[in-house]
Amino acid sequence: xxxxxxxxxxxxxxxxxxxxxxxxxxxxxxxxxxxxxxxxxxxxxxxxxxxxxxxxxxxxxxxxxxxxxxxxxxxxxxxxxxxxxxxxxxxxxxxxxxxxxxxxxxxxxxxxxxxxxxxxxxxxxxxxxxxxxxxxxxxxxxxxxxxxxxxxxxxxxxxxxxxxxxxxxxxxxxxxxxxxxxxxxxxxxxxxxxxxxxxxxxxxxxxxxxxxxxxxxxxxxxxxxxxxxxxxxxxxxxxxxxxxxxxxxxxxxxxxxxxxxxxxxxxxxxxxxxxxxxxxxxxxxxxxxxxxxxxxxxxxxxxxxxxxxxxxxxxxxxxxxxxxxxxxxxxxxxxxxxxxxxxxxxxxxxxxxxxxxxxxxxxxxxx
Amino acid sequence: xxxxxxxxxxxxxxxxxxxxxxxxxxxxxxxxxxxxxxxxxxxxxxxxxxxxxxxxxxxxxxxxxxxxxxxxxxxxxxxxxxxxxxxxxxxxxxxxxxxxxxxxxxxxxxxxxxxxxxxxxxxxxxxxxxxxxxxxxxxxxxxxxxxxxxxxxxxxxxxxxxxxxxxxxxxxxxxxxxxxxxxxxxxxxxxxxxxxxxxxxxxxxxxxxxxxxxxxxxxxxxxxxxxxxxxxxxxxxxxxxxxxxxxxxxxxxxxxxxxxxxxxxxxxxxxxxxxxxxxxxxxxxxxxxxxxxxxxxxxxxxxxxxxxxxxxxxxxxxxxxxxxxxxxxxxxxxxxxxxxxxxxxxxxxxxxxxxxxxxxxxxxxxx
Numbered sequence: 001x002x003x004x005x006x007x008x009x010x011x012x013x014x015x016x017x018x019x020x021x022x023x024x025x026x027x028x029x030x031x032x033x034x035x036x037x038x039x040x041x042x043x044x045x046x047x048x049x050x051x052x053x054x055x056x057x058x059x060x061x062x063x064x065x066x067x068x069x070x071x072x073x074x075x076x077x078x079x080x081x082x083x084x085x086x087x088x089x090x091x092x093x094x095x096x097x098x099x100x101x102x103x104x105x106x107x108x109x110x111x112x113x114x115x116x117x118x119x120x121x122x123x124x125x126x127x128x129x130x131x132x133x134x135x136x137x138x139x140x141x142x143x144x145x146x147x148x149x150x151x152x153x154x155x156x157x158x159x160x161x162x163x164x165x166x167x168x169x170x171x172x173x174x175x176x177x178x179x180x181x182x183x184x185x186x187x188x189x190x191x192x193x194x195x196x197x198x199x200x201x202x203x204x205x206x207x208x209x210x211x212x213x214x215x216x217x218x219x220x221x222x223x224x225x226x227x228x229x230x231x232x233x234x235x236x237x238x239x240x241x242x243x244x245x246x247x248x249x250x251x252x253x254x255x256x257x258x259x260x261x262x263x264x265x266x267x268x269x270x271x272x273x274x275x276x277x278x279x280x281x282x283x284x285x286x287x288x289x290x291x292x293x294x295x296x297x298x299x300x301x302x303x304x305x306x307x308x309x310x311x312x313x314x315x316x317x318x319x320x321x322x323x324x325x326x327x328x329x330x331x332x333x334x335x336x337x338x339x340x341x342x343x344x345x346x347x348x349x350x351x352x353x354x355x356x357x358x359x360x361x362x363x364x365x366x367x
Numbered sequence: 368x369x370x371x372x373x374x375x376x377x378x379x380x381x382x383x384x385x386x387x388x389x390x391x392x393x394x395x396x397x398x399x400x401x402x403x404x405x406x407x408x409x410x411x412x413x414x415x416x417x418x419x420x421x422x423x424x425x426x427x428x429x430x431x432x433x434x435x436x437x438x439x440x441x442x443x444x445x446x447x448x449x450x451x452x453x454x455x456x457x458x459x460x461x462x463x464x465x466x467x468x469x470x471x472x473x474x475x476x477x478x479x480x481x482x483x484x485x486x487x488x489x490x491x492x493x494x495x496x497x498x499x500x501x502x503x504x505x506x507x508x509x510x511x512x513x514x515x516x517x518x519x520x521x522x523x524x525x526x527x528x529x530x531x532x533x534x535x536x537x538x539x540x541x542x543x544x545x546x547x548x549x550x551x552x553x554x555x556x557x558x559x560x561x562x563x564x565x566x567x568x569x570x571x572x573x574x575x576x577x578x579x580x581x582x583x584x585x586x587x588x589x590x591x592x593x594x595x596x597x598x599x600x601x602x603x604x605x606x607x608x609x610x611x612x613x614x615x616x617x618x619x620x621x622x623x624x625x626x627x628x629x630x631x632x633x634x635x636x637x638x639x640x641x642x643x644x645x646x647x648x649x650x651x652x653x654x655x656x657x658x659x660x661x662x663x664x665x666x667x668x669x670x671x672x673x674x675x676x677x678x679x680x681x682x683x684x685x686x687x688x689x690x691x692x693x694x695x696x697x698x699x700x701x702x703x704x705x706x707x708x709x710x711x712x713x714x715x716x717x718x719x720x721x722x723x724x725x726x727x728x729x730x731x732x733x734x
Contacts, residue, residue, distance in 0.1 A: 003554045003579045004606050005522055007471040015611040023431040036428070045427045054622070055422045059594040060412045061403070062587070064390040089456065092615050104374040125613050155372055187370045212370045220429070227426040227621030239371050244382035246492050248459050253620040254594030255421070 009105060009127050018117040022327050034325035035352040037343040039226070040164065040194075040302050044276045044346070046224035046259065047269035053262035054228070054255040063254035070257055073264045074232060083237040084208035087260075089251055091193055091216045091231040094243075096122045098189065098214065098233070101242050102155045103128035110149045111158040112140045114165070114333030116191065119158050128155070135336055138296060138304075139168045142178035150183040157182070160191040162198050165331040165341045167298030175204040179212060187239075188213045193231075196222030196270060197277050198299035211236045219256075221301055222273055223263045228256035277301045280344035287354045291361055296339070304331070304339040311337035313364055320360035326353050376472060376494050385484040389694050401692035402719040404710040406593070407531065407561075407669050411643045411713070413591035413626065414636035420629035421595070421622040430621035437624055440631045441599060450604040451575035454627075456618055458560055458583045458598040461610075463489045465556065465581065465600070466523070468609050470495035475519040479507045481532070481700030483558065486525050495522070502703055505663060505671075506535045509545035517550040524549070527558040529565050532698040532708045534665030542571040546579060554606075555580045560598075563589030563637060564644050565666035578603045586623075588668055589640055590630045595623035644668045647711035654721045658728055663706070671698070671706040678704035680731055687727035693720050 022039060026032050036043070045051075067087035075082045088094040095118060103109060105127030111119060113132040123130050131152050133144040140163050149157045162169035175190075182188055192215050195203055206213055218231035230252065233240070263269070284303040285295040296304045307314040311334055318330050318340050331337045342353060389406060393399050403410070412418075434454040442449045455461040462485060470476060472494030478486060480499040490497050498519050500511040507530050516524045529536035542557075549555055559582050562570055573580055585598035597619065600607070630636070651670040652662040663671045674681040678701055685697050685707050698704045709720060 003549070003552065004469070004603075004609075005552060005554075006468055006609060007474075009471070010468045010609065010612055013612040015608050017432060017611065017616045019432070019617070021429065021432040021617070023435070024433055027435065039429055041429060042427050045425075051426070054426070057594060058412075059418070059421070059626070060409050060591045062388065062406055062408060062593045063596070065384060065386070065388040066391055068390070068394065089615065089618055093618060096615060101373055101377045102371070104376070107374075182370070185370065185372060187372075224427045226429045227424060229430070229618060229620050236371075241382050242371075242373060242377065244384065245377055245380040248456065248463060249384045250386070250388065251456055251460060251596060253596050253623060255622060256620060259426070 013125060018121045025322070025327065031325065033327040035345060035349040036327050037345050037349060037353060038327035038329040040221065040300070040343045041226045042221055042224035042273060042301060043344070043349060044224060044273045047263050047266035049262040049266045049269070050225065050259040054259040057255040057258045059254060061254060062250050063252045063257050065249040067252060067257055070261045070264070073261055077264055078208070078234065080208040080234065084234050084240060085232055086240045086243045087230065087232045087252065088243070088247065090220060090229040091191065091218045092118050093229070093251070094216055094231055094233050095119050097243050097247050099123055099126050099128065099156070100246050102187065108152040108154045109156045109158070110145055110152065110154040112145065114331050114336050115140065115158060116160060116164060117332065135166070138166045138336060139163065139170070142170070142175060143181065146178065146181045146183065146186070149186040154186045156187050156189050158189045158191065160193070161202065162194040162299040164194065164300060165329070166304050166336060166339070167296055167300040167302055169198055169202055169299035172201050172204040176206070179204070182212055190215045192216060193218045193221055194300035197274065197301045202299060208234050209236045211238065214239060219260045219263060222270060222277070223260070224273065225256070225259055225263060228253065228259050230256040230260045277344045280350060283347070283350050284342050284344070287350065287357060290354070291357050302341050302343040304341050306339050309338060310334070314338050314340055316364035317360050320363040321356055324356040324360065326356045380492060385488045392689070392694065398692065400694040402712060402716040403694050404712050404716060404720060405694035405696040407588060407667070407710045408593045409588055409591035409640060409668060410711070410716060411591060411640045414630050414633035416629040416633045416636070417592060417626040421626040424622040424625045426621060428621060429617050430619045430624050432616040434619060434624055437628045437631070440628055444631055445575070445601065447575040447601065451601050451607060452599055453607045453610045454597065454599045454619065455610070455614065457587060457596040458558065458585045459485050460596070460618070461583055461598055461600050462486050464610050464614050466490055466493050466495065467613050469522045469554065475521045476523045476525070477512055477516045477519065477521040478525040479512065481698050481703050482507065482525060483527060483531060484699065502533070505533045505703060506530065506537070509537070509542060510548065513545065513548045513550065513553070516553040521553045523554050523556050525556045525558065527560070528569065529561040529666040531561065531667060532696070533671050533703055533706070534663055534667040534669055536565055536569055536666035539568050539571040543573070546571070549579055557582045559583060560585045560588055561667035564641065564668045569666060575601050576603045578605065581606060586627045586630060589637060589644070590627070591640065592623070592626055592630060595620065595626050597623040597627045644711045647717060650714070650717050651709050651711070654717065654724060657721070658724050669708050669710040671708050673706050676705060677701070681705050681707055683731035684727050687730040688723055691723040691727060693723045
């Protein structure tokens, strides 16, 4: 007998990773990327006040296990109560906690074919059973998601608005109406990681106490703090309190807490970043058009470019871009995988992309 | 029916916290602590090179999911292979992953009565059944732990060396010999959080490939980076690989990775801290003696002071110290709870403690 006896569930899981990171790709190729446009990071960076706050943090101290100051600032920003907010180690960390709380072995969960793989990773990791519905016109499809949830008695229904990887989105009223069909017994997990990149009127107007929904937000995207690993969820206090049963109470980096607080308090910088993102979306759309391709309208900090053929062709384009030092990614599932996904970047980053794309397309067409 | 359907296990768990943090205590009292000597943090602080490395980190980028540079530096430091190392969100985070991998509902786990409560929190959180053995002469008792593990068929046996909260320790040879009695089917989880504070010859000399043991280390103690939340485990590659099944692959703060790397590369600073810790242990021991109390010999960055009476008396001393702005903690279980636990501090911190202790003792004796 071995000393290492994994649970049957752990034994059954693959030792895989939802994404291969850009550093890992650079190590594999032996060359740094010229333009890092694949992970939907925010190259425009965080607020200088956040950078200063992180640098001033006394790192010999553990963080505040209750994130009281940050939760107070977020509550004020959103006009809700701190009891409606849990701060965690990025949305990825919060997804893990939520799935652990609700999903036991064999429990059903619903998401879209090709939606966020880290959510799927957590569901599989706790033994849940994933049911997937297709996108509809490159949008996640609330009606189909909720119908499937009713059919399989899902504990959680995942929906991202704006969507990743397509960048498509729904106006608030569409989701508000759709919620009427959310089955009893199913919780809507509304991933709003990209919300700050979207037009006004994208976030459904719901009470923070609405027991039907948990919303997740992050400092990794518009706030430019991906490396800090900090995000938060908004939900009814009953559900927020449940996180205290399983979360790593002292798991948050103290500088991340201070940086996030400073970022919330610098909404001017957020507006600056929003305008940079909008400009970059426009430039990516232009680059696509210059190459005879169409870009999908996006409310996120990236743009999906339709390469005009199938997934194999888009993959060839992506690989030719990566070979030229341009880090981009692409959707996993057909027909969305006819696209490549290009994160917003500074003009110089997008110039690299613009220079490489014609060659990449030529190479893919010749392949 | 509600939309929020917790698993039966989650439903059964309390929404508690293993420790109340000092910030939470300060909020409750309305006053900041004069001396923060309760969480075994390292007031002497991290390497200036770690501080600089964190400040220079581009926080808009996600961290490296594989922590390749840090694992390479740690492998060199310890003379082992990167395949023997997993980096995680502090020992607390790694404990959670390890328990999740090995402990299913009803599985047995063994620890000592009064040992690290966050480990117990994780075991309970995954439905494990804790079996506890008493300390022996204020030391954790390997023979009793391993005998209990055999009796209950434990998946994991927890042992800290040096011990927290008592500061006691075993020389390497004692644990090496004791391991002969570790039962097949049980993994020894050796928590070495305080190892860098201990004398040479404390760490058992074991192959990193030894399948019987996983060792956990942290940057929160001697390295002074508690706020960064980063630690690592050393084990056979078979077990290290299993962490990839469940861990949050992009969960590490990028600055924490850079800071930890710089800290490893500044062993001079570590030696400086070690001498400060030794001096502070001496000073705490003197303060105890000046008050007619005895301090236990410690190989950690704290000292347990025997208050000479029972747990209720030590608790009264602790509360009187806290009321005077001195944050300290105490063991949970008898007879160790006759002590208070005082973290090493700078001379000025310990002066505050020295000033408050006679009053606290008088108050406790009068109570």
